[in-house]
Amino acid sequence: MKKAKEIALRVAIAYVLLGILWIILSDYFSVILAHEKLKAYIYFQRFKGWFFIFVTGIILYVLVFRRTKDVLESNEQLKRKERQLYIQHEHYHSLFKHNPDGVFELDLKGKIMTLNPEAEALLESSQKELEDIRLGEFLDEEYVKIVTEHFIQTLSGKGSMFETSIHLKKKSKILRCSFIPIIVSGEVTGVFVIARDITQFRKNEEMMIASEKMSVIGQLAAAVAHEIRNPLTSLKGFIQLMQTTGTVNRDHLDIMLSEVDRIDLISGEMLILGKQQDLHYQRENVDTILQQVIVLMEAQANIDNVMIQYKPYSFEPVYVMAEANQLKQVFINIIKNAVESIPGGRSGNVSISLNKKEGHALVVVSDNGSGMEQERIEKIGEPFYSTKEKGTGLGLAICKKIIEKHKGKIVFHSEKQKGTVVEICLPRIKDTDYPDDCRRERK
Numbered sequence: 026m027k028k029a030k031e032i033a034l035r036v037a038i039a040y041v042l043l044g045i046l047w048i049i050l051s052d053y054f055s056v057i058l059a060h061e062k063l064k065a066y067i068y069f070q071r072f073k074g075w076f077f078i079f080v081t082g083i084i085l086y087v088l089v090f091r092r093t094k095d096v097l098e099s100n101e102q103l104k105r106k107e108r109q110l111y112i113q114h115e116h117y118h119s120l121f122k123h124n125p126d127g128v129f130e131l132d133l134k135g136k137i138m139t140l141n142p143e144a145e146a147l148l149e150s151s152q153k154e155l156e157d158i159r160l161g162e163f164l165d166e167e168y169v170k171i172v173t174e175h176f177i178q179t180l181s182g183k184g185s186m187f188e189t190s191i192h193l194k195k196k197s198k199i200l201r202c203s204f205i206p207i208i209v210s211g212e213v214t215g216v217f218v219i220a221r222d223i224t225q226f227r228k229n230e231e232m233m234i235a236s237e238k239m240s241v242i243g244q245l246a247a248a249v250a251h252e253i254r255n256p257l258t259s260l261k262g263f264i265q266l267m268q269t270t271g272t273v274n275r276d277h278l279d280i281m282l283s284e285v286d287r288i289d290l291i292s293g294e295m296l297i298l299g300k301q302q303d304l305h306y307q308r309e310n311v312d313t314i315l316q317q318v319i320v321l322m323e324a325q326a327n328i329d330n331v332m333i334q335y336k337p338y339s340f341e342p343v344y345v346m347a348e349a350n351q352l353k354q355v356f357i358n359i360i361k362n363a364v365e366s367i368p369g370g371r372s373g374n375v376s377i378s379l380n381k382k383e384g385h386a387l388v389v390v391s392d393n394g395s396g397m398e399q400e401r402i403e404k405i406g407e408p409f410y411s412t413k414e415k416g417t418g419l420g421l422a423i424c425k426k427i428i429e430k431h432k433g434k435i436v437f438h439s440e441k442q443k444g445t446v447v448e449i450c451l452p453r454i455k456d457t458d459y460p461d462d463c464r465r466e467r468k
Contacts, residue, residue: 032092039088040081047077129218130207135159135176138215147200147222149193160218163191172202179204179216188223199224230426260285306431308454309347311386312337312379318356319377322364331364331373338379343386345451347431355424355435359390359447362421366394366445381453385433388449397439 051073121128127144129137137155145151148163164172168189175185184205191198200220207215263281267273319335326333360375367373373393380387428435433451 032096035092036085036088040085043081043084044077047080051077124219127218127220127222129160129220131160131176131216131218133180133213133215135161135216144220147198147220148191163193165190165192165197175202175204176216179206180213182206182208182213197224198222199227257288306346306348308344309349309352311343311345311352311388311451314347314349314352315356315377315379315388318353318360322357322360325361326364326373326375329364329367329369329373331367331375333360333364334374334376336376336378338381343379343381344454345386345431346454347451351427352431355427355449356388356390358421358424359449363390363392363394363445363447366392366396368395382450384453386451386453388451389446390449391444391446393444396441396443396445397437398441401439 055070055073121141124141124143127147128141129144130139132138136157136159140148140152140155145155148155161169161172171187172189175187178185184203186201186203188199188201191200199222201223202221203219205217205219206213207217260281315335315337319333323333360377363375364373367375371393375390375392378389380389425435428449428451431451433449435450436448437445438448439445
């Protein structure tokens with residue numbers, strides 16, 4: 026409206042100025058003609074009005090045309106921009122509504138403002154039921170602090186990704202979430218949450234890990250049986266000797282007890298490894314775990330004529346936050362691969378060391394086996410890729426996944442015919458990092 030008034034005012038002013046100018050000029054020419062040429066004066070007086078109308082009509086036409094053209098062009102540009110905005114709105118609306126992940130819009134206090142159909146299905150509630158409800162009300166107590174920290178970080182303008190667990194009426198779900206800041210005119214006005222239910226994915230992953238673990242145990246069973254058979258043979262010999270002589274030799278009893286202890290240790294480790302347990306990360310001594318694994322692996326090493334050498338970190342215990350059974354599974358896979366990589370006829374040697382490195386526990390397993398080409402090293406850890414003729418390709422893939430879940434890293438170095446070195450790096454914790462109830466050793 027303001028623009029229209031401005032245009033009308035300009036046209037009116039132009040018309041008035043033209044009228045004033047015409048009156049002044051026409052009167053001036055009239056006076057001159059009246060004195061010199063009376064006939065010309067009469068014609069001028071008769072047609073000067075028509076001439077004024079014609080001239081002002083042309084001038085007004087040009088002015089109105091230019092202004093109208095500008096207005097119409099502006100209007101067309103506005104329509105094009107509105108069309109673009111509408112298309113962009115439809116794109117974003119489609120991305121929001123039809124997204125296969127749940128999408129929530131939260132205000133600065135964490136209250137749910139809007140959510141898409143997938144988010145409604147994720148929380149098993151409608152948008153009306155979720156009005157003015159904080160997303161934190163669905164969080165398990167142990168995750169509230171973690172998610173709050175990510176929310177505060179996002180309000181500073183930086184997005185974040187994490188995993189969390191939520192509780193519903195009758196069940197819980199594991200979600201992989203992304204927090205994205207909503208920035209308008211340079212200010213954060215809210216947070217977008219993109220969430221995906223990975224509960225079944227986690228269950229499948231745990232089943233795969235358990236399946237591979239049982240496969241490893243099955244392969245170890247024959248070697249362990251062979252290892253147990255040796256002390257059993259000694260026990261049988263001493264018992265037969267006692268039956269023949271009718272006497273008891275205390276030295277023989279000490280040897281027999283040590284052999285029984287060895288059998289008990291090996292069978293006990295097999296039972297612990299095979300037992301299905303809930304995941305529970307706690308403070309663990311890496312040296313203790315490695316020694317328990319070596320007890321099992323020496324059986325297979327003895328059969329394959331391979332010597333296992335272990336060099337622990339002798340200055341102080343090395344602790345990590347871990348699930349001991351899963352770390353055992355990793356170490357067994359790595360050491361087993363090292364033993365099997367050594368060709369028959371070669372003097373086999375597998376070296377294991379434990380050290381500290383820049384706030385991490387570093388476990389290094391090296392062998393003098395066949396080694397691998399660089400292109401094979403790059404594919405190690407990919408599911409179903411195996412360097413063995415009868416391998417499933419899951420062992421090292423699972424090892425890599427377990428180490429990643431422990432926030433660690435596993436690296437392979439190898440050279441053909443010279444051997445392989447595997448470095449496993451895990452975040453180390455100090456003995457004072459956790460309270461007493463978190464420092465109990467696993468029995």
